[in-house]
Amino acid sequence: MSALTQKNARKEENDFPLPCYLLPWFYANKRDLPWRRNKDAYAVWVSEIMLQQTRVEAAKEHYVRFMRALPTVFDLAACDEEKLMKLWEGLGYYSRARNMKKCADRVVAEYGGIFPRDKALLQQLPGIGEYTAGAVSSIAYDEKNPAVDGNVLRVCARAEGDFTPVDNVRRRRELTKKLAAVYPEAAGDYTQSLMELGALVCLPESPKCGACPLRGHCVAEREGWQSRLPVMPEKPQKKRERLAVFLLRAPQGTALRKRPAKGVLAGMWEFPNQPFAGFSAAEKEAEGAFLRTSLLDLGIENFTLCFKKEHTHVFTHLVWEMTAYVLDIPDMPPSLPVFSPEKIRGELSVASAFRWCLELL
Numbered sequence: 001m002s003a004l005t006q007k008n009a010r011k012e013e014n015d016f017p018l019p020c021y022l023l024p025w026f027y028a029n030k031r032d033l034p035w036r037r038n039k040d041a042y043a044v045w046v047s048e049i050m051l052q053q054t055r056v057e058a059a060k061e062h063y064v065r066f067m068r069a070l071p072t073v074f075d076l077a078a079c080d081e082e083k084l085m086k087l088w089e090g091l092g093y094y095s096r097a098r099n100m101k102k103c104a105d106r107v108v109a110e111y112g113g114i115f116p117r118d119k120a121l122l123q124q125l126p127g128i129g130e131y132t133a134g135a136v137s138s139i140a141y142d143e144k145n146p147a148v149d150g151n152v153l154r155v156c157a158r159a160e161g162d163f164t165p166v167d168n169v170r171r172r173r174e175l176t177k178k179l180a181a182v183y184p185e186a187a188g189d190y191t192q193s194l195m196e197l198g199a200l201v202c203l204p205e206s207p208k209c210g211a212c213p214l215r216g217h218c219v220a221e222r223e224g225w226q227s228r229l230p231v232m233p234e235k236p237q238k239k240r241e242r243l244a245v246f247l248l249r250a251p252q253g254t255a256l257r258k259r260p261a262k263g264v265l266a267g268m269w270e271f272p273n274q275p276f277a278g279f280s281a282a283e284k285e286a287e288g289a290f291l292r293t294s295l296l297d298l299g300i301e302n303f304t305l306c307f308k309k310e311h312t313h314v315f316t317h318l319v320w321e322m323t324a325y326v327l328d329i330p331d332m333p334p335s336l337p338v339f340s341p342e343k344i345r346g347e348l349s350v351a352s353a354f355r356w357c358l359e360l361l
């Protein structure tokens with residue numbers, strides 16, 4: 001028997017995050033989060049999509065703002081894209097927001113504005129995968145459908161002493177089945193108790209085993225394997241790109257343009273930019289020539305370089321090393337859409353990777 005099989009073979013029936021351990025703890029310790037005040041499927045779905053984008057603390061503010069602006073699925077279906085992108089600003093992955101709109105359209109057209117409770121039907125809607133379908137159907141409708149995310153995988157890997165890498169599809173499938181078999185009537189509470197335990201107690205770096213309701217029923221705690229579990233997949237190297245960004249300040253305002261409809265930050269507003277190799281402090285002349293050529297391409301002959309600033313923006317699979325050139329120009333060429341800094345800040349959905357530039361205007 002291999003070492004890995006031996007380790008996984010140490011699981012016992014009891015070494016599982018059963019509802020009888022978790023629910024009492026959840027009722028006594030759950031956080032008062034805005035989306036927990038409303039079990040409406042639309043509200044649950046909005047919160048789940050946001051929580052896939054950002055941490056709970058950051059999601060709270062976005063959620064309240066979003067639900068105030070679009071309180072029902074009908075409001076979202078009727079919302080225009082610019083307003084939706086503005087509401088989504090800061091959350092990244094704007095394609096998710098567009099999928100939400102498509103999903104709302106279908107829920108209104110096909111289900112009269114009521115999300116289906118059946119997991120398989122939910123999974124047929126745009127942007128809803130197995131996890132989100134499990135979360136919505138269990139939290140909103142108390143259907144016995146697990147929602148296995150990173151938190152749940154971590155808790156279960158530790159509780160069971162399971163050394164299978166967390167990205168293993170079979171492990172996720174088997175765990176989903178195993179959890180479904182122990183789901184109680186209070187299905188939504190059980191789903192949330194697993195997530196809550198991962199968020200508050202069974203933390204990635206330093207789990208608080210002393211305060212855990214699974215203490216005494218957890219293999220990792222018993223064997224001292226907390227730091228070895230869960231087994232994470234190797235992260236691929238992120239691709240790095242360098243970008244020169246032009247902040248053009250003219251009497252009429254500042255130039256922005258729309259990104260292409262497909263690809264990174266599709267359809268969002270950005271400041272004019274282009275890939276470049278970057279310049280060292282000794283390459284002043286080459287940098288000046290680069291600026292002159294790039295600005296001529298934009299239709300600008302005269303400019304004053306006021307200052308420049310570096311910034312790194314990290315996406316999931318990509319890193320942009322950006323240099324913003326802040327330039328005063330006497331007149332904006334007609335080919336560039338121009339806006340006042342107030343309009344840019346208040347009304348337009350500027351891609352998150354470029355939002356740091358707003359401070360430089």
Ligand code: SF4
Pocket residue numbers: 155158159201202203207208209210212213214215216218219220221226
């Ligand atoms: S916090 Fe500790 S006892 Fe609780 S599940 Fe995680 S590793 Fe086990």
